[in-house]
Amino acid sequence: ESANVYAFFEDKDGKMWVGSEFNPIIILEYSNGTYKYSRSINSLAGADVRTITGILEDKNGNIWISSFGGGVFKFSKEEQLHFSDSTGLTTNDVFTLFEDKAGNIWIGTYQGGLIKYGGSKFEIYNNENGLGDNSVWSITQDLRDNLYFGTNENGVVCYDGKKFTPITIEQGLTSNLIYGLEIDEKQRLWVGTDKGLNKISFGENFQIVGIKSYDEDDGLRGTEVSQHGLFYDKNKVLWISTGNGLTRYNAF
Numbered sequence: 001e002s003a004n005v006y007a008f009f010e011d012k013d014g015k016m017w018v019g020s021e022f023n024p025i026i027i028l029e030y031s032n033g034t035y036k037y038s039r040s041i042n043s044l045a046g047a048d049v050r051t052i053t054g055i056l057e058d059k060n061g062n063i064w065i066s067s068f069g070g071g072v073f074k075f076s077k078e079e080q081l082h083f084s085d086s087t088g089l090t091t092n093d094v095f096t097l098f099e100d101k102a103g104n105i106w107i108g109t110y111q112g113g114l115i116k117y118g119g120s121k122f123e124i125y126n127n128e129n130g131l132g133d134n135s136v137w138s139i140t141q142d143l144r145d146n147l148y149f150g151t152n153e154n155g156v157v158c159y160d161g162k163k164f165t166p167i168t169i170e171q172g173l174t175s176n177l178i179y180g181l182e183i184d185e186k187q188r189l190w191v192g193t194d195k196g197l198n199k200i201s202f203g204e205n206f207q208i209v210g211i212k213s214y215d216e217d218d219g220l221r222g223t224e225v226s227q228h229g230l231f232y233d234k235n236k237v238l239w240i241s242t243g244n245g246l247t248r249y250n251a252f
Contacts, residue, residue: 019052
């Protein structure tokens with residue numbers, strides 16, 4: 001059975017976690033120059049683990065897993081926890097996970113808003129209290145600790161810890177539907193949309209210095225960037241995934 005892969009993650013032990021739709025989590029171990037199948041995880045905390053949308057390892061070594069339809073799982077050597085709409089989440093349909101530098105876990109959902117979890121309680125941001133949208137596809141953070149949220153209809157929403165500042169097609173984005181976000185070493189924000197790739201250069205206080213767009217004419221393999229379809233590596237290379245393949249771009 002084929003399935004779209006939505007989440008790749010390498011943990012501190014060098015194991016590769018692979019999450020996709022329909023299938024359980026697959027863990028691969030590196031041996032003799034290649035990754036080999038180790039085991040599968042079909043359930044956590046007594047619940048099925050399917051349609052995985054995000055995997056991360058927090059600063060304490062806990063593994064967090066998000067699922068579309070299954071909520072969020074926290075996995076450690078001591079315990080397995082399941083966060084759902086019956087334990088504090090607004091919905092079980094989760095698009096993405098992100099840990100900020102302070103150790104907060106941010107949960108982007110479909111129609112359930114943006115959820116911040118600091119270890120004891122959930123804080124909800126949505127269309128009614130500043131976010132301007134109820135769905136969040138992607139999250140990233142810059143060196144100044146500003147957070148950026150890729151929404152479904154309100155473009156990129158910038159957050160300095162006090163207020164939300166949206167950047168939309170009115171400011172020059174090619175679309176308000178944001179599937180992927182990455183920050184490069186020059187603190188430029190790369191934005192993957194359903195209508196191409198955008199690069200935003202900032203001044204102070206989210207002042208936009210410039211927005212440049214990229215599409216098939218610039219070498220992209222398709223214009224619709226995949227969910228979680230941007231990755232900026234340690235060699236200053238931006239990888240862009242679309243429905244037609246993978247593009248490698250030297251972002252420096």
